[in-house]
Amino acid sequence: MNCERSAFAIQFMKQENTMSNTASIVAKIWSYCNTLRDDGVGYGDYLEQLTYLLFLKMAHEYSQEPYNRDTHIPEQYNWESLRTRTGAELEAHYITTLNESGKQSTNGERGMLGQIFFKAQNKIQDPAKLNRLIKLIDEESWVKLGADVKGDIYEGLLEKNAEDTKSGAGQYFTPRALIQAMVACVRPQPMRTIADPSCGTGGFFLAAYDYLTNPENYPMDREEKDFLKFRTFHGWEIVPNTARLCLMNLFLHNIGDLDSKPPIHRNDSLISDSGERFDYVLANPPFGKKSSVTITNADGTQSKEDLTYNRQDFWTTTSNKQLNFVQHIRSMLKIDGLAAVVVPDNVLFEGGAGETVRKRLLESCDVHTLLRLPTGIFYAQGVKANVLFFDNKAASKEPWTKELWIYDLRTNQHFTLKTKPMRYEDLEDFIECYHPENRHQRNETECFRKFSYDEIITRDKTSLDIFWLKDDSLEDLDSLPDPDTLALEIVENLEAGLESFRIVAEGLSGPEE
Numbered sequence: 007m008n009c010e011r012s013a014f015a016i017q018f019m020k021q022e023n024t025m026s027n028t029a030s031i032v033a034k035i036w037s038y039c040n041t042l043r044d045d046g047v048g049y050g051d052y053l054e055q056l057t058y059l060l061f062l063k064m065a066h067e068y069s070q071e072p073y074n075r076d077t078h079i080p081e082q083y084n085w086e087s088l089r090t091r092t093g094a095e096l097e098a099h100y101i102t103t104l105n106e107s108g109k110q111s112t113n114g115e116r117g118m119l120g121q122i123f124f125k126a127q128n129k130i131q132d133p134a135k136l137n138r139l140i141k142l143i144d145e146e147s148w149v150k151l152g153a154d155v156k157g158d159i160y161e162g163l164l165e166k167n168a169e170d171t172k173s174g175a176g177q178y179f180t181p182r183a184l185i186q187a188m189v190a191c192v193r194p195q196p197m198r199t200i201a202d203p204s205c206g207t208g209g210f211f212l213a214a215y216d217y218l219t220n221p222e223n224y225p226m227d228r229e230e231k232d233f234l235k236f237r238t239f240h241g242w243e244i245v246p247n248t249a250r251l252c253l254m255n256l257f258l259h260n261i262g263d264l265d266s267k268p269p270i271h272r273n274d275s276l277i278s279d280s281g282e283r284f285d286y287v288l289a290n291p292p293f294g295k296k297s298s299v300t301i302t303n304a305d306g307t308q309s310k311e312d313l314t315y316n317r318q319d320f321w322t323t324t325s326n327k328q329l330n331f332v333q334h335i336r337s338m339l340k341i342d343g344l345a346a347v348v349v350p351d352n353v354l355f356e357g358g359a360g361e362t363v364r365k366r367l368l369e370s371c372d373v374h375t376l377l378r379l380p381t382g383i384f385y386a387q388g389v390k391a392n393v394l395f396f397d398n399k400a401a402s403k404e405p406w407t408k409e410l411w412i413y414d415l416r417t418n419q420h421f422t423l424k425t426k427p428m429r430y431e432d433l434e435d436f437i438e439c440y441h442p443e444n445r446h447q448r449n450e451t452e453c454f455r456k457f458s459y460d461e462i463i464t465r466d467k468t469s470l471d472i473f474w475l476k477d478d479s480l481e482d483l484d485s486l487p488d489p490d491t492l493a494l495e496i497v498e499n500l501e502a503g504l505e506s507f508r509i510v511a512e513g514l515s516g517p518e519e
Contacts, residue, residue, distance in 0.1 A: 031146060035159055038142055039166075042135060049167035051129035054247060055136075056163065057254040058104060059143050061122055062088065067149040068264060077264055078110050078119055088140055097133045104128060121268045122253050125246060156258040157212070164207050164251065168385045169423075179206065180290040180348065181383050185213045187433035188288060188346045188393060191375075191440045194218060196230040198238070198285035201338055203275035203331065205241030208252040210288040211269075212259055214239075236266055240284060242275035276315050276330050283340045290348035291331035293389055321366040324359035328352065332363055332394075336371060339398035348379075351390045355471040364468045368407040368459065371396040374445065376412045376470060377436060380419040383428045390416075395440075409456045410470070411448060413439055417475040 039052050047055075065077040066085035081087075083103040091099050107123035130136045148156060161182075168179035194200055194214050202210050217223055218234055226234070239261060243249035249272045256262055262269055314325050320333045328350055335345050353360065354376075367373055375395035384391065399406040413436045421428045439454040441447055450456060455474060462468060 031151075031155075031159060034142060035163070038139060039163070042130065042139075045130075045132060045135065047129055049163065049169075050247070053163050053167055053251060054126070055128070055130055055139065056143075057250060058107075058123065058126055059088075059140060060148065061119070061254065061257070062103075062107075063143050064148050065119070065264060067147065073149075075264060078117065080106065083107060085144075089144060092137055093133050096137055097128070097131075100136060101128050118253065118257065118262060118264055118266065118268050121270070121272065122250055122257075124250065124272070126250075153258065153260040157255070160255055160258050161212075164255065179385060180209050181428060182209060182213070183428055183430040183433060184348075184379070184383065184393070185209050185288075186216075186430055187437055189213045189217050190437050191395065191442050192286060192288065192344055192346050193223075193442050194286050196224050196226055197233050199240060200238055200286045200288060201240040201282075201284040202287065202289045203242045203334055203338065204289055204291045205243050205252055205270060206248060206290070208241065208255045208270075210290075211239045211241065211256060211261065214286075214288065215259060215261060235261060236263070239269045240282065241270045243270055243272060244274045246272055276327070276334055279317065279319050279337055282338070283343065284338055285340055285343050287335045287338050287343065287345040287347070289331070289335060289345075291328060293350060293384075293391075322359045322362045326352075326356070326359060329356075329359055329363050332367065336367065336396075336398060341398060341400050343398045344395075345398070346393060346395050348391050349394050351392065351471060353394075354392065355467065355469040357467045361467045364470060365463070367396065368462065368468070369405040370401070371398050372406045372408070373410055374407070375440060376410060378412065378414045378416045378473070380416045380421050380428065382421040382423065382426075385423065405459055407459050407462075409458050410462060411439075411454060411456045412470075412472055413454045414473060414475050415453070417473060417477055 035056075039049065042052055043049075062079070062085045065079055067073070068075040069077050069079075069084070077084075083106050088096065088100060088103065104123060104126035107119060108126050110117070110119045110123070128136075130139065164179060165182075189210070194217060196218060200211065200214050205211065215234065215238075218238075219226065224230070239256070241252065243252055249270050253262070253268055253270050256269060314323050315330055316323055317333075319337050320330070322329075322333075324330065332347065332349065332353060335347055339345060354364075373394065373396040375393075377393040377395075379391045379393065381390060397406075415433075415436060420426065421432075435453070439448065439451060448454075448456070453475070457472065462470065
C-alpha cells in the first residue's frame with residue numbers, strides 16, 4: 007500500500023511539474039507579446055513571427071540527434087544562423103531567411119516549409135526585440151514538449167488574436183466549445199477523411215483529432231494513427247496568413263510532418279469541384295452574405311461586382327456565398343458522407359436561390375437536425391447562426407428528409423464573450439437530445455422538437471426559421487438578463503440589422519470614386 011501511495015505521489019508530482027512548466031512557458035510567451043504590442047505589433051503580426059521562428063527552431067531540433075532529419079532548410083538560413091547574429095545584421099539576415107525559406111520545395115512542390123513561409127515578411131522592426139524573441143524560443147526544447155502543451159500555447163495565442171476585433175481575425179475563430187459539441191454529435195471514425203472548405207486556423211480538425219485520439223473512443227493501431235496524421239484532414243483557406251497559422255497549428259498538434267504534403271490548400275474552395283469526396287465535412291464558412299470582386303475600370307475608378315460561381319454541380323447560381331458553401335459542401339460528400347455546418351439565419355429563410363437550395367437539400371440529403379445558436383458567442387458581432395446537420399444520400403425519386411429535429415438554444419439564453427462565455431457544458435443537453443449513439447431514437451423535449459417533411463415543405467419559402475419557445479422577458483421584466491448582457495444583445499441585433507442594410511446599400515451603390 008505504501009509503495010502504491012509513493013508511486014502515486016511521484017506521478018502526481020511529475021504532473022504538477024509538467025503543468026507548472028507549461029504555465030511558465032505560456033506566461034513568458036504572453037508577456038513578450040504584450041511588450042511587442044507597445045511597439046505596434048498586434049497579436050496577428052506576433053503570431054506570424056512566432057510561427058516562423060518556432061518552425062525554424064523545431065526544424066533545427068529535428069536535424070539533431072536522435073532524429074537526424076533532413077529539414078530541407080539550407081545551412082546558411084537555419085536556426086543557428088539566427089542565434090549568432092545581432093543588430094542590423096540579424097534583421098537583414100532574418101528577412102533573407104524568410105524569403106529563402108518560402109522558396110523551398112520538395113519534389114518540385116512547396117512542402118510544409120514552403121507553405122508556411124509563403125510570402126513571409128518581418129514585422130518586428132527593432133533588432134533587439136527580435137533577438138530577445140529568438141532567445142526566448144531558444145530556451146525551450148520544443149520537440150520534446152507534448153503536442154498538447156505546444157498546442158495549448160498556440161491555441162491560446164490564436165484566441166487572443168481573435169479577440170482583437172480591429173484585425174477582423176475573429177471571423178476565423180469558431181468557439182471551441184461549439185466545435186467540440188459538433189464533433190461529439192458527428193462522431194468521426196478512424197480511417198475516414200474529414201474536410202473543411204473554409205478551415206480558418208484549423209479548429210474543426212483539432213477537435214476531430216482530439217476525439218479520434220481519445221483512447222476511450224478508439225484504441226487506434228499504427229495504421230490508423232498513420233492515416234490520421236497524414237491522410238485524414240483536407241482543408242482550404244483563401245487568406246494566406248490564416249492558412250499559414252492553420253498549418254502551424256496542425257503541425258504543433260502532430261498533424262502532418264516536415265516532409266509531408268501540406269493538408270491545407272491556399273485557394274478559394276468555391277471556384278471549382280476538386281473531384282475529391284470526403285466522409286465528413288465540418289465547417290463554419292465565413293460570415294457575410296455576398297461575394298464580390300473589386301474591378302479597376304479604364305478611367306481608374308473602382309467598382310464592386312457581385313461574384314457568382316457558375317458551377318454545373320450547383321443547384322442555382324447566386325452571389326450569396328453562404329448558399330454557395332452549402333451547395334459546395336454537399337458536393338464534397340461521399341454518397342454516405344455526413345456534414346455539420348454553421349450557417350447564418352438568412353440561409354434558413356431567404357427566398358429565391360435560398361428556397362431552391364433548401365428544397366434540393368431536403369430532397370437529396372437527410373437534413374435531420376438544426377441547432378439554433380444563441381447570440382453573443384462569436385467574435386464577429388451581429389451574427390445570428392445555427393448548425394445544420396445533414397447526411398448525403400444516393401439519388402432517389404422520394405425526398406430523403408423525413409423529419410427535421412430542431413433544438414432551440416437561443417430563446418431565453420444569454421451569453422457574452424467575456425462575462426458569460428458559452429461552454430461545452432451549455433451544449434451537453436443538446437448532445438444528449440441529439441443522441442449520437444443512435445439518432446433515430448430521439449425524444450421530444452421543451453427545447454427539442456421534430457417537424458415532418460410535409461410540415462416544412464408547405465411553409466412559406468420552405469423556411470426552416472422555426473421557433474416555438476416563448477421569450478420570458480417579453481412578459482416578465484424580472485426575467486430580463488443583466489444590464490451588460492442586455493446591452494450586448496442590443497448591439498448584436500443592431501449589428502445584424504446594419505449588416506442587412508449594408509448589403510442593400512452595396513447592391514444599390516454605383517462605381518466607387
